[in-house]
Amino acid sequence: QLQLQESGPGLVKPSETLSLTCTVSGGSITSSAYYWDWIRQPPGKGLEWIGSIYYSGNTYYTPSLLSRVTISVDTSKSQFSLELSSVTAADTAVYYCARHHSQYNAFDIWGQGTMVTVS
């Protein structure tokens, strides 16, 4: 069964760049049916979709973060990554990687999430 696992620093200083990686196991990151996503959740708050990437490298980002976010993919390592620049305390959140199916556009598999604190 396909699994996703986030990794990266749990603490980032203000104005620096947050970098996280999601490792895909038990399935192929190059499946044509799926996109790979980053979603975040500030403590005690709701969910915010950050962006998606297809295995070919096509990306889609939420407009509010467009100037600061980059998502990339490394198919040889079955990984995709998130970079968020110029972070502030408002970027403190649990960051989830997830997968969505291109036909029904819902997130069917999620990682466990990783807490990132900006301080």
Added chain:
Amino acid sequence: DIVMTQSPDSLAVSLGERATINCKSSQSVLYSSNNKYHLAWYQQKPGQPPKLIIYWASTRESGVPDRFSGSGSGTDFTLTISNLQAEDVAVYYCQQYDSSSIFPFGPGTKVNIK
């Protein structure tokens, strides 16, 4: 920008009774390529990632109990939990897919036991 709203913010329902959660989008979620409503519902329990329970507004994800049902059209959608069980205590989120390839979420509805 698309705005998703949910009501109520929270509700308490007796075991075995029905819980109804509403979700409204500021724009239609009908996707012309397959004539489906791209509206999904998720359940999130404390300390866990969200779990997909409904997609295409009314299709249950595999393994989801049939007491969960989704309905609606246009911009107004409903998640119904019939015969509420203790394990259904969670926050429920709706999520839309927009043709600009973005995925707004609703603010969430917390379901508790009365």
